[in-house]
Amino acid sequence: MPLLSLRALTRRFGQTLALDRLDLDVAAGEFLTLLGGSGSGKSTLLRVVAGFETADSGAVLLEGRDLSGVPPHARPLNMMFQSYALFPHMNVAANVAYGLRRDGVPRAERDARVGQALAMVGLEGFGGRLPHRLSGGQRQRVALARALVKRPRLLLLDEPLGALDANLRERTGFELRALQRETGAAFIMVTHDQQEALALADRVAVLEHGRVVQLGPPRAVYDRPATRFVAQFLGAANVLEGRPDGAGGFDCPGLGATLRPEGALPPGTAACALRPERIALRPLAEGPNSAEGVVEEVAFRGDDSLLLVRAGGGALLRVGHAEEDGAPPPRGATVRLGWEAASVVPLAG
Structure with a gap:
């Protein structure tokens, strides 16, 4: 009891x-x-x-x-x-x-x-x-x-x-x-x-x-936030709208790319969460779980920097950049973003 x-x-x-x-x-x-x-x-x-x-x-x-x-x-x-x-x-x-x-x-x-x-x-x-x-x-x-x-x-x-x-x-x-x-x-x-x-x-x-x-x-x-509210309230995750592509991926027009989570997407998924610290700046080939964007703002936070990156489809992504990874890119720089499939979290509401 x-x-x-x-x-x-x-x-x-x-x-x-x-x-x-x-x-x-x-x-x-x-x-x-x-x-x-x-x-x-x-x-x-x-x-x-x-x-x-x-x-x-x-x-x-x-x-x-x-x-x-x-x-x-x-x-x-x-x-x-x-x-x-x-x-x-x-x-x-x-x-x-x-x-x-x-x-x-x-x-x-x-x-x-x-x-x-x-x-x-x-x-x-x-x-x-x-x-x-x-x-x-x-x-x-x-x-x-x-x-x-x-x-x-x-x-x-x-x-x-x-x-x-x-x-x-x-x-x-x-x-x-x-x-x-x-x-x-x-x-x-x-x-x-x-x-x-x-x-x-x-x-x-x-x-x-x-x-x-x-x-x-x-x-x-x-x-694993369950809803848009939890994802954005707790840790200010990026919430990306889109639709399943029928092949296990999630097309995100604002990102100009496809998200591909681990496992199958729940029926009716209309958004996915992606935490800023799970996004890395690295050269990646075109494909799922990668996107290109332009740095609009850089904010130093002590042990890391927060980048605001405008993706090709217009979405504004919050991206964490650790100090051990070197100096963050400057405003106006074009960057390539990548993340692991496990970091893509389908949201229920």
Whole structure:
């Protein structure tokens, strides 16, 4: 049995459909990230599970128990907000102990658990400090300790790293993953950061218009996007329109060439995805999985450069060029592009 089962969850705000008959299962001890654009339903989904929003229909089942009508404080889970929501007049130890005190946990046990939670997040000795004397990263750790001190089976995190700078965000993300493994709790994390979602999760759920449009391990979702939306939202793949040629290939007028994927094209394929980093600049003979174009823009990105290449049929391709491959071609250069058959991904919609 899954730890958490969401069945046909629907939530409306006036005329806006935030969740549309959404189904999702989360296993015990799993780290799941929810990824999607603004308004896709990510945060609403967390709030419905936590009990801060009430679904118009559908069910939230935790270990088979229907949580309908159960108030947030009585649900056997915890939620960490992006704002951290620390009490400014309470010191760190009191903030972390707040939920335990409300639950009537005896003082000795409470103090022991607070000490363990602070040690877990690397804040030993900080118990007497007030929140305004902490850095942003330290406040984030206090909020995490407060969420973990009650030892929930399920922890919900709404953009928990959003307020941190890039370097601290990456380090804290890996620490968060390590804590999840150590505690054995299931984590569901909302993030708008694609790299963060791919780096931390066991599985990624991509949401669009209140529904899960693709769910799977990060590499599988990235390498084999199921729809145009997933292909373009996650990693900004090139989406090329066309039609099957009847011989296993996919004619793409905008590319002025034929794509030839591994295996047979699914019936009705009307587009294929091709990721920028899978396209190479190399001299190739005319034929499938190669095209010619003119470089329109070159953008240096640190470890690589992004080229915008106008193909013969008018399509504008995003092409990654690694630094180890030498200097990128200049604007106006005519280049030959090539890619492997395995990099061509037929799209369902």
